[in-house]
Amino acid sequence: MTREYDYEEDFHGKDRKKWRKERRHAQTTDRSKFKKTDQEKKEAVEIDPNWRKGRVVAITGEGIWVDADGKRILASLKGLFKKEKMEAKNLIAVGDLVYFTEDHSIVHIAERYSFLARTDISGRKEQLIAVNVDQAIIAVSVVNPPLKPALVDRYLIAAEKGNIHPIVVINKIDLLEDGPESEKERYQEFLSVYEKLGLPILSVSTKNMIGLDALKSLLKDKTTVFSGQSGVGKSSLINAAYGLNLKIGDLAQKTSKGSHTTTTAELIPLPGGGYCVDTPGIRSFGIWKLMKDEVTAHFQDFLDLGCKYPDCLHISEPECKVIEALEEGKISEIRYESYCSLIDEATGGADNWTKRKL
Numbered sequence: 001m002t003r004e005y006d007y008e009e010d011f012h013g014k015d016r017k018k019w020r021k022e023r024r025h026a027q028t029t030d031r032s033k034f035k036k037t038d039q040e041k042k043e044a045v046e047i048d049p050n051w052r053k054g055r056v057v058a059i060t061g062e063g064i065w066v067d068a069d070g071k072r073i074l075a076s077l078k079g080l081f082k083k084e085k086m087e088a089k090n091l092i093a094v095g096d097l098v099y100f101t102e103d104h105s106i107v108h109i110a111e112r113y114s115f116l117a118r119t120d121i122s123g124r125k126e127q128l129i130a131v132n133v134d135q136a137i138i139a140v141s142v143v144n145p146p147l148k149p150a151l152v153d154r155y156l157i158a159a160e161k162g163n164i165h166p167i168v169v170i171n172k173i174d175l176l177e178d179g180p181e182s183e184k185e186r187y188q189e190f191l192s193v194y195e196k197l198g199l200p201i202l203s204v205s206t207k208n209m210i211g212l213d214a215l216k217s218l219l220k221d222k223t224t225v226f227s228g229q230s231g232v233g234k235s236s237l238i239n240a241a242y243g244l245n246l247k248i249g250d251l252a253q254k255t256s257k258g259s260h261t262t263t264t265a266e267l268i269p270l271p272g273g274g275y276c277v278d279t280p281g282i283r284s285f286g287i288w289k290l291m292k293d294e295v296t297a298h299f300q301d302f303l304d305l306g307c308k309y310p311d312c313l314h315i316s317e318p319e320c321k322v323i324e325a326l327e328e329g330k331i332s333e334i335r336y337e338s339y340c341s342l343i344d345e346a347t348g349g350a351d352n353w354t355k356r357k358l
């Protein structure tokens with residue numbers, strides 16, 4: 001508004017042609033204004049009554065599978081969207097509400113209310129795992145693969161960033177009995193530390209059918225994404241709880257093109273109400289554009305200890321209350337290790353991101 005006003009003022013003292021030329025130049029160089037205009041355009045998309053509506057249920061090598069009125073159709077993303085592909089590895093994800101034309105071209109993606117994302121394997125793009133989900137099952141296991149608390153913290157931060165309610169499910173507890181003592185201790189320590197933080201944690205075994213009813217009641221009438229390391233038993237859990245027969249591996253097409261990972265999640269209707277998204281296992285979980293403040297905010301219990309310096313990183317600062325608490329055994333080592341790995345990523349990650357932008 002002010003810019004327009006200034007030009008109007010100027011106009012009176014200049015010739016009309018020159019003024020127009022200057023205004024055009026200013027408009028094309030004013031990036032913030034352009035961005036805003038693009039945004040407004042996006043929000044103001046008018047839904048054509050001829051478009052059909054559906055939900056993305058899977059994305060495979062064949063195309064985008066959309067459920068529309070109970071029928072699965074194969075759609076593709078119209079060229080129009082492709083130019084927007086900048087920081088995103090995938091513009092569209094399982095859970096997206098889409099509009100498509102008669103020829104099955106997706107012409108509009110509705111605004112998302114939540115998303116679970118991570119940094120893709122190249123470290124340069126955001127990879128959406130699932131969108132428009134209410135909650136995330138952070139699936140971990142004990143013994144095989146062993147419990148990884150640091151991975152849980154990564155998921156917790158990502159879930160918070162994406163407006164998703166997190167639930168930790170620890171599978172394969174049947175393996176604890178004959179498992180190594182160290183894993184039993186790690187499991188107990190994890191429970192005592194993370195339950196205290198108010199996190200919902202469920203211990204289950206698909207093998208011995210333990211905890212499956214509790215899991216089902218948490219999933220009822222909700223849309224839930226299952227994510228976690230490969231082999232923790234995500235598909236087994238869904239199968240065991242609902243008597244389904246998910247073909248493990250069928251959707252997990254691995255591109256043999258080195259660093260690219262294919263996201264092949266699937267949205268599954270649950271008997272009794274609700275949906276779940278089974279996803280292929282991840283090897284690592286980098287949080288997209290992780291900032292130092294997000295890490296410190298996540299470790300509120302560390303902040304509460306009241307370090308001398310407000311921006312203390314709790315790594316090597318003298319008289320750091322967190323390090324003192326750690327030495328006195330008041331802070332769990334597993335949680336501190338998790339913190340260090342995240343702070344490391346946030347400081348390095350933010351730098352990398354800035355460099356990329358320059």
Ligand SMILES: Nc1nc2c(ncn2[C@@H]2O[C@H](COP(=O)(O)OP(=O)(O)OP(=O)(O)O)[C@@H](O)[C@H]2O)c(=O)[nH]1
Nearest residue numbers: 172205206207230231232233234235236248280281
């Ligand atoms: N002992 C034990 N093994 C289990 C349990 N649940 C699953 N498994 C086994 O763990 C292995 C992996 O299970 P999947 O369901 O394929 O694991 P996933 O997390 O879906 O793996 P990806 O699809 O690769 O991400 C299978 O051999 C299962 O039989 C359990 O409760 N106890």
Ligand SMILES: [Mg+2]
Nearest residue numbers: 234235248279
């Ligand atoms: Mg699976």
Ligand SMILES: [Zn+2]
Nearest residue numbers: 307312314320
């Ligand atoms: Zn400190």
